[in-house]
Amino acid sequence: MENKNPNEQLGGVVNAWADMQKRMWGDWSALLQNLPGGGENPVDAVKKGVETATRGTNEAARMLMDRMNSSQAAMNRVMDFFFKSMKIVAPNMEANKDWRPDLKGFAEQWAKESTAMLERSFGLGSHLGNLSGTLSKDLPEAMGPWLSFLMQAASSGHVGEAMLGGTAGLNRLLSMEGDTSALAGVGEIPLFGASREKNAKLLRLVDAVVDLRKNSLTFHTAFAQALAQAVEATVEELGKVAAKGEKITAVRQLMGLWYRTADKSLLVTFNKQEFLDKQNAFTKAQQQFKLAQRAVVEDIFRGLDMPTRSELDEAYQVIHELKKEVRTLRRELLPAAHAAPAKASAPARKATARAKSE
Amino acid sequence: MFSFPIQILPADLAAETAALNEKLTKGINNLTNLTDDDIDIGSTPKDIVFEQDGIRVYHYHALVDQAKIMKTPLLIVPPLINGYEVADLQPDRSLVRNLLNEGIDVYLNDWGYPRQVDKYRNMDDYLNGYLDDTVEFIRRQHGVDKIALLGICQGGAMSTTYSALNPDKISHLVLTVSPIDFDAYRANHKPHEGLMFTMGADADVEKMVAVHGNVPATVLNESFMMASPFILNYGKYADVIDILDDRAALQNFLRMEKWLFGGPDAVGQMFKEFIRDFLKGNKLVKGTLEVGGRKVDLQQLTIPILNIYAEKDHIVPPPCTVALGKHVGSKDYTEFAIATGHIGIYTGGLSQKVLAPTVGKWMRERGA
Numbered sequence: 001m002e003n004k005n006p007n008e009q010l011g012g013v014v015n016a017w018a019d020m021q022k023r024m025w026g027d028w029s030a031l032l033q034n035l036p037g038g039g040e041n042p043v044d045a046v047k048k049g050v051e052t053a054t055r056g057t058n059e060a061a062r063m064l065m066d067r068m069n070s071s072q073a074a075m076n077r078v079m080d081f082f083f084k085s086m087k088i089v090a091p092n093m094e095a096n097k098d099w100r101p102d103l104k105g106f107a108e109q110w111a112k113e114s115t116a117m118l119e120r121s122f123g124l125g126s127h128l129g130n131l132s133g134t135l136s137k138d139l140p141e142a143m144g145p146w147l148s149f150l151m152q153a154a155s156s157g158h159v160g161e162a163m164l165g166g167t168a169g170l171n172r173l174l175s176m177e178g179d180t181s182a183l184a185g186v187g188e189i190p191l192f193g194a195s196r197e198k199n200a201k202l203l204r205l206v207d208a209v210v211d212l213r214k215n216s217l218t219f220h221t222a223f224a225q226a227l228a229q230a231v232e233a234t235v236e237e238l239g240k241v242a243a244k245g246e247k248i249t250a251v252r253q254l255m256g257l258w259y260r261t262a263d264k265s266l267l268v269t270f271n272k273q274e275f276l277d278k279q280n281a282f283t284k285a286q287q288q289f290k291l292a293q294r295a296v297v298e299d300i301f302r303g304l305d306m307p308t309r310s311e312l313d314e315a316y317q318v319i320h321e322l323k324k325e326v327r328t329l330r331r332e333l334l335p336a337a338h339a340a341p342a343k344a345s346a347p348a349r350k351a352t353a354r355a356k357s358e
Numbered sequence: 359m360f361s362f363p364i365q366i367l368p369a370d371l372a373a374e375t376a377a378l379n380e381k382l383t384k385g386i387n388n389l390t391n392l393t394d395d396d397i398d399i400g401s402t403p404k405d406i407v408f409e410q411d412g413i414r415v416y417h418y419h420a421l422v423d424q425a426k427i428m429k430t431p432l433l434i435v436p437p438l439i440n441g442y443e444v445a446d447l448q449p450d451r452s453l454v455r456n457l458l459n460e461g462i463d464v465y466l467n468d469w470g471y472p473r474q475v476d477k478y479r480n481m482d483d484y485l486n487g488y489l490d491d492t493v494e495f496i497r498r499q500h501g502v503d504k505i506a507l508l509g510i511c512q513g514g515a516m517s518t519t520y521s522a523l524n525p526d527k528i529s530h531l532v533l534t535v536s537p538i539d540f541d542a543y544r545a546n547h548k549p550h551e552g553l554m555f556t557m558g559a560d561a562d563v564e565k566m567v568a569v570h571g572n573v574p575a576t577v578l579n580e581s582f583m584m585a586s587p588f589i590l591n592y593g594k595y596a597d598v599i600d601i602l603d604d605r606a607a608l609q610n611f612l613r614m615e616k617w618l619f620g621g622p623d624a625v626g627q628m629f630k631e632f633i634r635d636f637l638k639g640n641k642l643v644k645g646t647l648e649v650g651g652r653k654v655d656l657q658q659l660t661i662p663i664l665n666i667y668a669e670k671d672h673i674v675p676p677p678c679t680v681a682l683g684k685h686v687g688s689k690d691y692t693e694f695a696i697a698t699g700h701i702g703i704y705t706g707g708l709s710q711k712v713l714a715p716t717v718g719k720w721m722r723e724r725g726a
Contacts, residue, residue, distance in 0.1 A: 059397075059616075060392070060394065060616050061389045061612070063616075063619065064389070064598070064611075064612060086364065090362045090364070093362050094362050238362075238364070241363040247364075248366065249365055250370060250374050251366060251371065252374065252596065254366070255592075255593070258588070259588035259592060259593045263586045263588045263589055264550075266587060267550050267553065267586075270549075270557075270584060276556070276557065280562070283566075284565060287562065287565045287568070312474070316475045316477060316478060317478050319475055320475075320476075323411060324487070327491070350405055351404045351405060351414070351416055
């Protein structure tokens with residue numbers, strides 16, 4: 001029987017959605033109960049189970065599980081946001097009232113809360129306080145925290161994450177999760193040496209971190225607004241569904257509508273120069289941060305007699321030029337091998353399909 | 359007053375969940391029983407006939423009688439930023455295999471997986487060095503003056519440039535979804551088209567390369583995925599549940615995933631020059647491109663050209679491809695459209711029936 005109360009209806013959908021997730025993943029977990037990880041939460045258990053069952057035999061299955069797991073978790077958060085928006089809209093639609101003002105109010109409030117959350121998680125004030133305090137301390141003995149900070153900071157944001165080989169950053173972006181880890185280790189930066197030059201490098205790094213935080217905040221705020229617009233577009237689509245007298249009777253049907261509409265709406269935003277400028281500023285700040293970071297790290301490496309990236313680059317450049325020279329010489333010395341159109345045989349060896357990841 | 363359209367009843371939900379559960383239960387067996395060998399890509403039999411600095415040239419085994427093989431060999435030039443296997447994803451979705459069945463003698467340049475030590479390779483190295491060495495090798499092997507080139511996406515832009523620089527070595531030029539004019543999509547711009555070009559036009563590539571050396575494949579993948587973030591990040595993996603219980607369909611899905619996420623990093627210097635000269639500068643069509651000190655003049659392209667594009671291509675919008683016709687000197691220039699997308703042109707069902715036969719017929723008609 002049709003439920004006329006939109007709040008009850010949506011509440012039921014949200015509960016059913018959560019239950020559906022639990023049952024789906026729970027069944028997988030039960031199936032893999034004899035494998036290590038069976039006692040953990042369903043999603044982790046499934047992931048570990050598949051990893052164990054496919055170790056050394058199926059890289060593609062493991063990759064798929066990773067992607068399904070990460071996307072599933074983020075998807076739940078996105079759907080949660082969507083359902084909250086719908087709870088605002090539904091009563092208005094049901095009462096044949098204009099739903100836009102309330103949704104706009106919700107979106108603004110949500111963007112404000114997201115921004116505030118990001119500000120808190122970025123913790124500009126307190127972290128900088130910690131940082132300046134730390135800069136006045138002596139060089140810590142351990143390098144561990146410093147290196148850990150490098151890893152964390154470099155992975156801030158979806159682009160940074162991707163640069164380290166992951167796609168979880170995009171998931172976090174889409175589900176508007178704040179990145180709390182980026183500045184977490186700054187307070188552990190070792191102060192090494194007291195020379196002006198080295199301190200200047202450290203300060204440039206601090207500048208880059210602050211700049212990165214600011215640009216990250218601006219970008220994430222813009223993205224929050226883009227998501228709010230996507231909800232608005234989805235509600236419009238729901239209105240069209242209702243106007244045609246049609247109904248959405250399955251969760252996946254609803255997800256499909258939301259994804260299609262959101263993607264379409266986001267694309268409009270992604271093409272706007274204003275958004276592109278913010279995205280570029282964020283990306284450039286990330287890159288500037290990495291360069292400033294490298295300058296500091298190279299000082300540490302020099303102090304430890306380890307080769308730096310700059311030194312390796314010099315070597316790479318020489319190797320590149322030498323290889324080019326060899327190719328040129330080979331052509332000059334063996335013109336027949338390269339130019340003469342004469343029938344010749346070449347040693348051939350069988351090439352195999354790329355079955356395993358190279 | 360209308361009814362709120364979301365009407366998901368508890369009974370419907372229970373049925374939906376039960377159906378999904380059934381698929382998952384069957385699917386988990388498939389997933390854990392598949393091995394890497396079941397997810398093979400690029401499997402058409404071939405020999406490595408030439409290798410230089412990690413770049414391999416493959417020669418594919420003939421699939422038709424020797425008497426039916428065309429005398430002009432064809433070299434496939436894949437993009438530098440994707441694996442070559444898109445042309446040979448699986449036996450029933452393989453451009454390479456279909457070309458062999460057309461009686462074409464197929465070679466392919468596998469650009470490989472560059473390492474940091476390779477990051478200074480530039481456009482001159484790739485075109486006047488590696489690609490030219492491959493062309494020379496094949497000419498020598500076959501005792502012919504000229505060979506045919508088939509470019510894939512970025513490989514098409516490279517093939518066009520190479521052919522314009524070396525009109526004496528190339529007899530036929532076939533392009534597939536190849537970007538030539540990087541601004542042409544802007545005239546009637548639709549949001550879903552050319553997002554990578556739009557984003558790339560503003561990107562600080564100098565800094566990107568300074569940071570990374572080689573630009574990681576994951577960065578490029580994420581740019582691709584921004585064109586449809588929800589569907590490619592979530593929708594696709596929600597939908598895969600529907601095929602988990604179908605071993606063959608799951609294998610196909612995993613092959614595509616393997617190709618998609620297993621691509622090479624983009625060589626730093628080459629990437630920088632490609633973005634600067636092709637994407638931002640649009641120098642190929644402006645006639646201002648120089649490679650290794652030699653000017654690239656598209657009017658020098660007087661050979662037969664077959665330019666194939668995908669009607670639903672949002673990565674390289676069709677106007678960016680077909681713009682070539684306005685700039686080349688060839689009197690024998692043909693365009694061919696396939697109703698598919700950028701990747702579908704190689705892996706889609708329709709293309710399997712259309713793409714290679716079109717190339718085969720076109721080459722035969724032109725004495726290849």
